[in-house]
Amino acid sequence: MAxxxxxxxxxxxxxxALEQLTALVQDDLQxxxxxxxxxxxxxxxLIPQLAGxxxxxxxxxxxPILTLAxxxxxxxxxxxxxxxxxxxxxxxxxxxxxxDVVDExxxxxxxxxxxxxxxxxxxVLVGDFLFSRSFQLISEDGSPEVLRILSDACAVLAExxxxxxxxxYNVQISEQGYLEVIRAKTADLFAAACxxxxxVAERPVAExxxxxTYGLNLGLAFQIIxxxxxxxxxxxxxxxxxxxxFREGKITLPVILAxxxxxxxxxxxxxxxxxxxQQKDGDLQQAIIILSRTGALKDxxxxxxxxxxxxxxxxxxxxxxxxxxxxxxxIDFTLEREY
Amino acid sequence: MAxxxxxxxxxxxxxxALEQLTALVQDDLQxxxxxxxxxxxxxxxLIPQLAGxxxxxxxxxxxPILTLAxxxxxxxxxxxxxxxxxxxxxxxxxxxxxxDVVDExxxxxxxxxxxxxxxxxxxVLVGDFLFSRSFQLISEDGSPEVLRILSDACAVLAExxxxxxxxxYNVQISEQGYLEVIRAKTADLFAAACxxxxxVAERPVAExxxxxTYGLNLGLAFQIIxxxxxxxxxxxxxxxxxxxxFREGKITLPVILAxxxxxxxxxxxxxxxxxxxQQKDGDLQQAIIILSRTGALKDxxxxxxxxxxxxxxxxxxxxxxxxxxxxxxxIDFTLEREY
Numbered sequence: 001m002a003x004x005x006x007x008x009x010x011x012x013x014x015x016x017a018l019e020q021l022t023a024l025v026q027d028d029l030q031x032x033x034x035x036x037x038x039x040x041x042x043x044x045x046l047i048p049q050l051a052g053x054x055x056x057x058x059x060x061x062x063x064p065i066l067t068l069a070x071x072x073x074x075x076x077x078x079x080x081x082x083x084x085x086x087x088x089x090x091x092x093x094x095x096x097x098x099x100d101v102v103d104e105x106x107x108x109x110x111x112x113x114x115x116x117x118x119x120x121x122x123x124v125l126v127g128d129f130l131f132s133r134s135f136q137l138i139s140e141d142g143s144p145e146v147l148r149i150l151s152d153a154c155a156v157l158a159e160x161x162x163x164x165x166x167x168x169y170n171v172q173i174s175e176q177g178y179l180e181v182i183r184a185k186t187a188d189l190f191a192a193a194c195x196x197x198x199x200v201a202e203r204p205v206a207e208x209x210x211x212x213t214y215g216l217n218l219g220l221a222f223q224i225i226x227x228x229x230x231x232x233x234x235x236x237x238x239x240x241x242x243x244x245x246f247r248e249g250k251i252t253l254p255v256i257l258a259x260x261x262x263x264x265x266x267x268x269x270x271x272x273x274x275x276x277x278q279q280k281d282g283d284l285q286q287a288i289i290i291l292s293r294t295g296a297l298k299d300x301x302x303x304x305x306x307x308x309x310x311x312x313x314x315x316x317x318x319x320x321x322x323x324x325x326x327x328x329x330x331i332d333f334t335l336e337r338e339y
Numbered sequence: 340m341a342x343x344x345x346x347x348x349x350x351x352x353x354x355x356a357l358e359q360l361t362a363l364v365q366d367d368l369q370x371x372x373x374x375x376x377x378x379x380x381x382x383x384x385l386i387p388q389l390a391g392x393x394x395x396x397x398x399x400x401x402x403p404i405l406t407l408a409x410x411x412x413x414x415x416x417x418x419x420x421x422x423x424x425x426x427x428x429x430x431x432x433x434x435x436x437x438x439d440v441v442d443e444x445x446x447x448x449x450x451x452x453x454x455x456x457x458x459x460x461x462x463v464l465v466g467d468f469l470f471s472r473s474f475q476l477i478s479e480d481g482s483p484e485v486l487r488i489l490s491d492a493c494a495v496l497a498e499x500x501x502x503x504x505x506x507x508y509n510v511q512i513s514e515q516g517y518l519e520v521i522r523a524k525t526a527d528l529f530a531a532a533c534x535x536x537x538x539v540a541e542r543p544v545a546e547x548x549x550x551x552t553y554g555l556n557l558g559l560a561f562q563i564i565x566x567x568x569x570x571x572x573x574x575x576x577x578x579x580x581x582x583x584x585f586r587e588g589k590i591t592l593p594v595i596l597a598x599x600x601x602x603x604x605x606x607x608x609x610x611x612x613x614x615x616x617q618q619k620d621g622d623l624q625q626a627i628i629i630l631s632r633t634g635a636l637k638d639x640x641x642x643x644x645x646x647x648x649x650x651x652x653x654x655x656x657x658x659x660x661x662x663x664x665x666x667x668x669x670i671d672f673t674l675e676r677e678y
Contacts, residue, residue, distance in 0.1 A: 172545030172656070175649050176552035206511030210599075213515035260549075260655030299648070306645040309638070310514050316599030317511070 017329035018060060024326055025068040028082055032064050035086035039133050050118045050126045054093055059109070062222075063193045064089045070197025070211050073323040080200045083137045084146060088193045090134040091150070095157055095185075097127035102161065103248060110241055145199050153192035160184025171259060171267075171275045173251050182223040183216070190219030206317065213314035214327065217307040222334050224304040227252035229337075231291050243284040249274045253303065255287075258296035266290050301335070308335050356668035357399055363665055364407040367421055371403050374425035378472050389457045389465045393432055398448070401561075402532045403428045409536025409550050412662040419539045422476045423485065427532045429473040430489070434496055434524075436466035441500065442587060449580055484538055492531035499523025510598060510606075510614045512590050521562040522555070529558030545656065552653035553666065556646040561673050563643040566591035568676075570630050582623040588613045592642065594626075597635035605629050640674070647674050 022029060040051040064085035071081035099105070100113040101120045107113055115123040131154070138147050164181045167173045194215030198208040229235055230245045231254050245252050251274060259270050269286065273279045291297050308331045318324050361368060379390040403424035410420035438444070439452040440459045446452055454462040470493070477486050503520045506512045533554030537547040568574055569584045570593050584591050590613060598609050608625065612618045630636050647670045657663050 170545070172543075172548070174545075174548035174552040175652060176555055177548055204511075206509070206513070209511070209513035209516055213513040216515055257652055260652045299652075303645065303648070306642065309642070313514060313596055313599045313638075 017326065017333035018062065018065075021069055021323070021326040021330055022061075022065055024323055025065060025072060028068040028072075028085070029061065029065060031079075031082045032061075032068065032085045032089070035083055035137075036089055039086065039090070039137065040130070042129070046118070046122055047126055047129055050097075050114055050122055051093065051130060053117065054096060054108070054114050055089070061089065063092050063189060066190065066193040066215060066218075067196045069323050069327060070194045070215075071200055072197070073211075073318060073321055073327070074198050074201035074203045074207060076197065076201035078200065080141055080143075081197060083141060084196045084200065085193075087134040087137040087150065088189070088196070090130045090137070091154060091157070092189060094127040094130035094134070095161070095189075097123050097130070098161070101127075102165065103250075105248070107241075107244070143199065146196065149192050149195055149199065153188050156184045156188045160188075169249055169251060169275070171251055171255070171270050173256060175253065175256050175260075178251070178253055178256055179220070182220060186223040187216045187219030190222070191215035210314045210317045214311045217311040217314070218331060218334060221304040221307040221311065221331070224253055224300055224307070225334060225337065228254055228297055228300045228304070231288055231297060233288060233292075246274070246284050246287060247279065249277050253300040254291050254296045257299055258287075258291045258294045261294040261296065262290060304335055308332075356665065356672035357401065357404075360408055360662075360665040360669055361400075361404055363662055364404060364411060367407040367411075367424070368400065368404065370418075370421045371400075371407065371424045371428070374422055374476075375428055378425065378429070378476065379469070381468070385457070385461060386465055386468055389453055389461055390432065390469060392456065393435060393447070393453050394428070400428065402431050402528060405529065405532040405554060405557075406535045408662050408666060409533045409554075410539055411536070412550075412657060412660055412666070413537050413540035413542045413546060415536065415540035417539065419480055419482075420536060422480060423535045423539065424532075426473040426476040426489065427528070427535070429469045429476070430493060430496070431528060433466040433469035433473070434500070434528075436462050436469070437500070440466075441504065442589075444587070446580075446583070482538065485535065488531050488534055488538065492527050495523045495527045499527075508588055508590060508614070510590055510594070510609050512595060514592065514595050514599075517590070517592055517595055518559070521559060525562040526555045526558030529561070530555035549653045549656045553650045556650040556653070557670060557673060560643040560646040560650065560670070563592055563639055563646070564673060564676065567593055567636055567639050567643070570627055570636060572627060572631075585613070585623050585626060586618065588616050592639040593630050593635045596638055597626075597630045597633045600633040600635065601629060643674055647671075 036055060037052075040048050040055065042048060067081055067085040067088055096108070097114055100108060101115045101123050104115075105113045106116050114126075118126075134150070138150055160181055160183075163177075163184060167177050167181065191212045192215070194211040195208050198211050227245065230242055230252070232242060235242045255270065255274065259267060262270070269283075269290070273283045273287065311331050312328060315324055315327060375394060376391075379387050379394060381387060406420055406424040406427055435447070436453055439447060439454045440462050443454075444452045445455050453465075457465075473489070477489055499520055499522075502516075502523060506516050506520065530551045531554070533550040534547050537550050566584065569581055569591070571581060574581045594609065594613065598606060601609070608622075608629070612622045612626065650670050651667060654663055654666060
């Protein structure tokens, strides 16, 4: 007996949208985790030790989940997407390792960063190892299109890192400059992760373009909200660490908007704490006061909603499907999340 | 006796904002028009005849005005910006000529297009002549930075044309694809026009970046609103021509949003009229009904407001100045204009 599928399934709540999406691709994700664990092995014990430290500490696996979900949405029944999702996770992990060295970060997700524990040299080299592993996985897949998409994404990622190096610690970076950095560093990998799903399913280019639009704009929204949350008083009340970007002197959208809207005294403050790295007790609180007064946090979140709206419309091309609903909910989750 | 400049001058209305900006740079614009008229001369009479047809028919001269205004905002006192503004107008005119040939347009701004009157061959070649003239003007200016900015902008423009050729007549183009085309075809030249103002004034890179952000986002907003107005029922009531893009089968943001939000019957309609070019009486009205029902016109204008907000914040870096106020008003004018 066939189930009756309503034309529009009722929308779920944004809370736990990521868990819902994860549940929909659970078997695939299990397989991806196995690929990741197998392929980070090496006869050099330090490699799995260091790589595993970050990979096991585990983020949300958002990027590989997007690959799996988009493949599912496109009706793909094969297994290629599993290796490619692992590949995306390797590329992402490699850039995190290199980022932490470049930024001289001491913490990542509240734990000591890999470079703190294993040193800069090993961290850089294991990043290179993971990049190489990802291209081995691409080679095994054998598709020239996959190779093109992922090599493009890696080149853009590297360009984004260099661009950030030359601009992101300048308090007078423009909003456009910021957008170009986060597009290169975050959004293009989201876009690539989503596109792979249509490529393996051999779907028309219109669907590939739709999912590229979804991924890219979800990535922009995701990064902007990430940057907003780093100054969120609500976060602090929830006992979360805030102010990481502030302590590093990283110039993100909330600061750019606040700086543009500030008076000269406040601009001097931002230059002292972020550009000259002369911070003292109470400076973070002072920054949050200025960010609130100028509406910078509110309006940065508003900017993110624009990208969320583009991502939402992009999915309009697809027929009703549980994965489609979950991908829509992930947009709301990204915009409304508090962690 | 020094005039007292209030910290914040009261904001004017958006109506005629462009006229107000034009009035602020009136002398410079007069000089630019002279450069344009002198430099489009040639011993080959067809050249000034054809170039003059389009240049005299005159658009709003928005791009050269932006160069003049930004130079003024940056406190520039010299005369370099006049030739560079003329250069921007030549580049813009050259792309219009080539566009009309490529699109096989019969009308531009309600009059017969140059290619209709003078033929395709002459129109293409006079476009090339104007490109060459603009690089002569750049050469006379002598700044390597100006050469870099404008040669980059021209390369991006040409890429945008080719990109449009391969995507913009496909009803399933993505919103991201559309944004990339209008950025390349319109917004990057706006950005270059604004940047030149800071470059001649030798201002810090932060101001150049701010005006690049202003120009680029104003350009995006400008083009989106242009595309919305082509379907505006209010426009039609005012006796303006609408439906040019529709008749050409050009896929713009309102159509992209409507298509993504449509049912299969409506999608068939869009494919028939825009992709298969089978249009009959009443189709434009039918399209406007779908664009309204799906909220596509309203939401496309909403997308434009996002870019307007970015442009507005970018000017925050500059001290109070009549030109700053006028540039702010031009954003509102761009978003609210009905022609």
